[in-house]
Amino acid sequence: MFVSRLSLTDFRSYAGALVVPGPGFVVLTGENGAGKTNVLEAVSLLSPGRGLRGATLTEMARSTGPGGFAVAARLTPPFPVATDGSIDIGTGSTASAPERRQVRINGASASANALSEWLSILWLTPAMDRLFTEGASGRRRFLDRLVLALAPGHAIHAARYEAAMRARNKLLGEERPDRDWLAALEARMAEHGAALAETRAATVGALAERLAAAPEGPFARAGLMLEGWSGGDLASALAGGRARDAAAGRTLVGPHRVDLRVTHLGKGQAAERCSTGEQKALLLGIVLAHADLVADEAGRRPILLLDEVAAHLDPSRRAALFERLAGGGGQVWMTGTERSLFEAIGEATWLAVRDGTIHAL
Structure with missing residues (x-):
């Protein structure tokens, strides 16, 4: 369309x-x-x-x-x-x-x-020139936009995970939080968090494979990998970290802490250490490869x-x-x-x- x-x-x-x-x-x-x-x-x-x-x-x-x-x-x-x-x-x-x-x-x-x-819609703006040098939140948003084009249900899992996490954070701020309600929220976070981790890993894996196999050209080839929480028993990790999270005022483990790490394959160098021009080329190369991937796997070009x-x-x-x-x-x-x-x-x-x-x- x-x-x-x-x-x-x-x-x-x-x-x-x-x-x-x-x-x-x-x-x-x-x-x-x-x-x-x-x-x-x-x-x-x-x-x-x-x-x-x-x-x-x-x-x-x-x-x-x-x-x-x-x-x-x-x-x-x-x-x-x-x-x-x-x-x-x-x-x-x-x-x-x-x-x-x-x-x-x-x-x-x-x-x-x-x-x-x-x-499926994907964009590049001048503000994204700082994507590789600023905090991980911008890279997560970029990653989730890539995932959404291949897995439309990803947005629903992300919304439900965030809603459960906000409710848990609020509950942890109470003097005597309801343990059963905490366990229910943590189970919900674990369910939707597992779905987020699965679709992110699948997208990054498929895109990284495509970029690695691409011939050298005018746009830099990027290496991609996920860093941070990538699965496991999230419900148990959340239950065990309640005191720590209450003291911090936020949840410190889960897929909302994942980062997308990018490297310049031709130079073997982290994207954040590349020149501004190289970073632009890396980002553009990712977007172009992703558009091809979506066209092949989802049958529609973003x-x-x-x-x-x-x-x-x-x-x-x-x-x-x-x-x-x-x-x-x-x-x-x-x-x-x-x-x-x-x-x-x-x-x-x-x-x-x-x-x-x-x-x-």
């Missing part, structure tokens, strides 16, 4: 906007601050989670609007079908409940996690959102990137300040963004 129609209402800088893109490249150009990334963020909300900025719903609503916002899209199969085959999905919030996310699929209310049944990616590549690497993306197929949204950066693409949906408006070129 690709986004064949995108409508924004009171979202970020847009009072209202309508985009009708094709199934391949979608290129948005405009000055810095024009609102290009806002469009990518809107597309990213068509999947579970808080989008590519990780913002709250109130931050997404137009500051001068009535409160609340709406992002609506039509998803269309990339091939002719006997019937229309299109799906209408939407998400947003209302002025009366600005922090409550609402999702509709073909007009019916649904959970945000249900969106993963229809679309939508890619690449924010300002062309500006950081030399002409030969830009050409190699466009050729790789065109060969893989699927819908790819890209932003840049100048159209000249994308001339090597060929056919695309060209959009100019300026002052909260979007115009087809």
Whole structure:
């Protein structure tokens, strides 16, 4: 499925906007601050989670609007079908409940996690340039986005694990916590934690194998491995660590403490010790390999959102990137300040963004 129609209402800088893109490249150009990334963020909300900025719903609503916002899209199969085959999905919030996310699929209310049944979306933004040098939480979010494309149920397990962990942390803060209730919460964490560990390990293993077997090319090959808790009797570990966790005010063992470690295979060096350019190349190589993996294993290519990616590549690497993306197929949204950066693409949906408006070129 690709986004064949995108409508924004009171979202970020847009009072209202309508985009009708094709199934391949979608290129948005405009000055810095024009609102290009806002469009990518809107597309990213068509999947579970808080989008590519990780913002709250109130931050997404137009500051001068009535409160609340709406992002609506039509998803269309990339091939002719006997019937229309299109799906209408939407998400947003209302002025009366600005922090409550609402999702509709073909007009019916649904959970945000249900969106993963229809679309896989992955993105790269300039803010992710620090992914390898900052804390593990950002890498876990990136990892879970990779996993979600192959295992849509991953989001449900993650949500239920987090809910049980929050309840346990709160209970441990009480003077005399109910031991039976703690045991029940720990059993729930163990159940969903095992599912998280299994899908993460499977995704990292398959992606690492694909990257290791890939020929040398313009983008660095990454080695991947998980570090931290990887299984075992989590319920017993949690029960045995209650006093420690109560003193710390948080749970100190479990899949929420896992880290994704990345190395530059060509140099045998940890990603955090590589140059900024090498880190960008590693990240881009992971995303491209993952898109191929999803296409092969899940039968659908994820939508890619690449924010300002062309500006950081030399002409030969830009050409190699466009050729790789065109060969893989699927819908790819890209932003840049100048159209000249994308001339090597060929056919695309060209959009100019300026002052909260979007115009087809």
